[in-house]
Structures are given as structure tokens and as C-alpha cells.
Amino acid sequence: MSKQGNPIFVGGVPRSGTTLLRVILDTHPRIFCGTELRVVQALANLWASAEQHSGELLQLAYGTTRETVRQAFAELVTSFLAPAWRASGKPRVAEKTPSNVLVFPALRILFPQSPLIHVIRDARDVVASRLERDKATASFPIDAAALARERAREWTSTMRLRRRFLADASAREGYFEIRYEDLVRAPEAALKPLFEFIGEDFDPSVLEFHRVQRNTAGSEEWSSEAVSRSIFASSIGRWKAALSARERDAVLMEAHEQLSELGYELTELQ
Amino acid sequence: MRTDTGLEDPIIVCGAPRTGVRLLAAVLDGHPAMASGPELPFLITLAHQWRDIDGTLGLNHEQNYALSRDATRTNFRRCVLDLLASRLSSGGKRRLVLNSFGMALALNSVAELFPQARFIMTVRDPRSVAGSLLHCEWVNPRDGRPLPYTRSAAAGGHMWAEFMRSALPHALALEGQGRLMFLRYEDLCRDSFGTVARLSAFLSAPGIETAVRADSASLVTLSADQPHPSLRIGPIDRASVESWRNTLNGDVAWAEQIPAPLRATFGYV
Numbered sequence: 428m429s430k431q432g433n434p435i436f437v438g439g440v441p442r443s444g445t446t447l448l449r450v451i452l453d454t455h456p457r458i459f460c461g462t463e464l465r466v467v468q469a470l471a472n473l474w475a476s477a478e479q480h481s482g483e484l485l486q487l488a489y490g491t492t493r494e495t496v497r498q499a500f501a502e503l504v505t506s507f508l509a510p511a512w513r514a515s516g517k518p519r520v521a522e523k524t525p526s527n528v529l530v531f532p533a534l535r536i537l538f539p540q541s542p543l544i545h546v547i548r549d550a551r552d553v554v555a556s557r558l559e560r561d562k563a564t565a566s567f568p569i570d571a572a573a574l575a576r577e578r579a580r581e582w583t584s585t586m587r588l589r590r591r592f593l594a595d596a597s598a599r600e601g602y603f604e605i606r607y608e609d610l611v612r613a614p615e616a617a618l619k620p621l622f623e624f625i626g627e628d629f630d631p632s633v634l635e636f637h638r639v640q641r642n643t644a645g646s647e648e649w650s651s652e653a654v655s656r657s658i659f660a661s662s663i664g665r666w667k668a669a670l671s672a673r674e675r676d677a678v679l680m681e682a683h684e685q686l687s688e689l690g691y692e693l694t695e696l697q
Numbered sequence: 698m699r700t701d702t703g704l705e706d707p708i709i710v711c712g713a714p715r716t717g718v719r720l721l722a723a724v725l726d727g728h729p730a731m732a733s734g735p736e737l738p739f740l741i742t743l744a745h746q747w748r749d750i751d752g753t754l755g756l757n758h759e760q761n762y763a764l765s766r767d768a769t770r771t772n773f774r775r776c777v778l779d780l781l782a783s784r785l786s787s788g789g790k791r792r793l794v795l796n797s798f799g800m801a802l803a804l805n806s807v808a809e810l811f812p813q814a815r816f817i818m819t820v821r822d823p824r825s826v827a828g829s830l831l832h833c834e835w836v837n838p839r840d841g842r843p844l845p846y847t848r849s850a851a852a853g854g855h856m857w858a859e860f861m862r863s864a865l866p867h868a869l870a871l872e873g874q875g876r877l878m879f880l881r882y883e884d885l886c887r888d889s890f891g892t893v894a895r896l897s898a899f900l901s902a903p904g905i906e907t908a909v910r911a912d913s914a915s916l917v918t919l920s921a922d923q924p925h926p927s928l929r930i931g932p933i934d935r936a937s938v939e940s941w942r943n944t945l946n947g948d949v950a951w952a953e954q955i956p957a958p959l960r961a962t963f964g965y966v
Binding site: 461462464465466469470473476477480481484485488489490491492495496498499500502503506507508510511514 | 734735737738739742743746749750754757758761762763764768769772773775776779780781782783784786
């Protein structure tokens, strides 16, 4: 299969910088990356269910090979991307929805040649960012520390999936991780290896995404405001001011092991 | 593999468990142009998934991805047809017969996903259904314990009533649109030839009646060379219509708990 037939999939825990990477990719002259489709996880799970529970029946009774099943579902996924991608006139397509990361193992099989990109960010900043939104939109009093722990649990669960996925050496080949902190501190240095990984030249114009973006996220994407200006690094370590001591401890209770494994500097539990 | 639009009018056979869904699918499979196969539960999930995506994201996809809602529906339908097209490629078959008792509970999603599909919903006397279920060794996949309606006729009758209560509103609506035909198991057993002839007319598919022998009107003349055991069925058994009398030993007082209008809809009094 050619590069053109292999979408680039981007995922990560919500509030990890996936929208920032989306607009960067979409600004590249050869890549189209529209707003979140939000269907990939459901379709990948549907394929997995069909494969697991009916794969043998399909083969024996309907003469449908497992390769045909894979191809049918892969085409269903790409059918969502096709019209806007075609209209963009660009040779490659990417799809960014945070939950894509939860089905990377299935996507590895559905799209064997597709690059899978995982955006990772410090759990404390992720939780601080999510809590800020939770607090702003809550219509009833919330236990912020309990919610912080719940959000941290989601982050940890994704990192566990990552660990399991990477335990298979063959999975690593088409998989790339980018740290949000690297992306905002030194964008060019962080992006050059990423573009090399997907087989495209780094084009400095991608950093001008805020000047040229046409579809700077719809109201459906949380970060539409943040990606309407140039990259800023002030969001690194914002948890220090944004999280209360209880909230911070709640996050560390859940995430300290994974944070440590990923090399994030830890503070002592309160 | 891409299928052509001529395959977009499948026949969907559904109904409560033990009402003759597989029997009818096997009869239809005997038609030279029709192909059936075993039940594929994920098709119901797929239909629900399409409806969910259409309802929650359809507008977003239309605005941001230039993807019309109709195009999304077509793409889901093509996915199903791509999965099943190989079954048609052998022996000149042209029309798919999907059978699944669960599709009766997803009629709205399935009927919208396949706007040209025709539906056959099998129905059967709840006493016969309950009696037949007592012969089934079905277990709950979660805990391995027998399903209650395989141990108790009253539970079987309750299951039938709940099933019909859920399925009937959508089934009647489709019948009103001329897209669904109710087929009584008892009619299929007692007057196989005539019932199948009515089915042929409904499906605009002459020749289905050749699957049952006109002389005895009781034998399905296919099955031995079917590709999958679920289509290898025995003869249509007339005696099965009344078999509940022996199986249930007259214990049918529970049937009174099933609302009379529900029973009367199909002449079960």
C-alpha cells in the first residue's frame, strides 16, 4: 500500500497537545489533518469484535478471508476522511482524535503501514488543564481532589496501554512519541524527527500555523483558542500554581510510577 | 473488494428465538438467487454504531469533512456488503439473506441502514416457543449458568412477551410501509407451499416454493450440501406445531400472564 493510502493517526490523553500537533500537521503543504472525526475508536473496536467473534464464521460460511475483513473496515475508516482530504488537494492525510491512542494496537493491524503518533504530556499539567475546564463547566459542586484522581487514573490507564503496546517489539516500528514539553520548548528540534518518521521534509512554515490555519478547530475541539496563536511554553508546569496540594497529591498517588518511568521530575507526596 | 449497488436490497429474516428464523433462512438459501449463512451478531452492533455516529456526529462531519450523512450510510452499507460478497460470488447468487433473531430488536437502525431491504419476521405461538426453549442448552456467557428461559416455561413465555413488546412497534411500522412480512411458523409447517408462495410474492422472487416439495408440503429439499451446519436443517416438522402439549404437560397457566392483545395479534389465543 502506498503512503497515500495509509492515514497518519495521532492520539494522546486529552489536553496533551494533540490539537497543537494537528494544526502543525495540517499546515504542512503535503498533509491534510482536519478536525477530530471521533469515529476511529468505535470503528476499530467494531472490527476487533467482528474479527474475534465472527472471523471464523465469516471465513467458513461466507468465504470471507480475514484480510477482506481487515480491508473492509480499513476502507470504512478512510471513507470518513476521503471527501475533505480529496478537496484539500494534499497527497497525505492524518486523523487526530485523542482516543485514537486507545486503539493503536487495533490500528496497527488495520493499517499496517500507518504511522501512529502519541503525544505525551506530564500528568499533572494534563489534570490541571482538565480540572480548569471541569470547574468552569460544572453545574454542581465537585470534589476537585477526587476528580483530579479520576483524571489521573485515565492518564495512567493510557500509559499502561502504551507499555503493553510497546512490549511487542514489532509495534514500535511504526510508532512515534512526542513530548508536549519538547514540542513547545523547541518546536523545530522536536518536529524534525517526527516529520522524518512520517517520511516528509520538515517545512518551517508549519510553525506559522496560527497565521495560515483555515480550520483552526471547530467549537468541538477544546484548544481552538490556544492554537490560534503561536507556540508558547508557559503551559509547562502550570500545575504548580493551578493544583491545590490535595489535587496534586491525588494525581501523584495515581501517576507517580508512570511519571517516573517517563522521566518526569517528581515532587514529594504531601 | 467493492460490491455493486445491485446487492443493496438484502432480505432480513428475524424473530424471537425458536420461531423458525434459521429454518426460513435455509429455505430462502435454496433459491437459486439467494444466499444465506449463519448469524453474525456484529451486524447489529454495526447498525447501531452507524446510527449513533449519524446522530451525534453527522452534522459535524457534514460541516468539517464535506461528508454527507447519506454518504456515511452508504459507506457503512458497503462495508457489510464487502464482508459478505464472497458468499454471493459462488453459484450465481445475487441477493443476501441476513438472519438474526436480534435484528428484530434493532429494526429501526437496520431498516434505515438498508433502505431497500425487505424484512421477514417469524412469529410462533409462545407456548411452542417456551416448550422448544426447554430443549436448549444455552448458558449465560458471563457466568456459564443456564439461561432461565431454558429451565422454566413461564420464563420462556415472559421472554417471548418482552421480545414482542420491544420488536412489534417498529415491525408494524415497517409492515405498514410494505417492507415487512410477518410469517407464522405454524403456517409454514401446515401449509409450507402456500406460505412460501406468499413469501415469493412479497419478495418479488418467484421460485422460492421450489425449496419445499409441493406434494407433501413438508420437506425442505435442500440442506445436505450447505456450506455451514446452520443451514443444514431437517425437514419441516408439522408435529412441532402442537409439540408443546407434550413438552409442557398441560402446564400453560403462565400463558395467561401474556397480555391477550399481544397473543391475539397473531391469532394465538
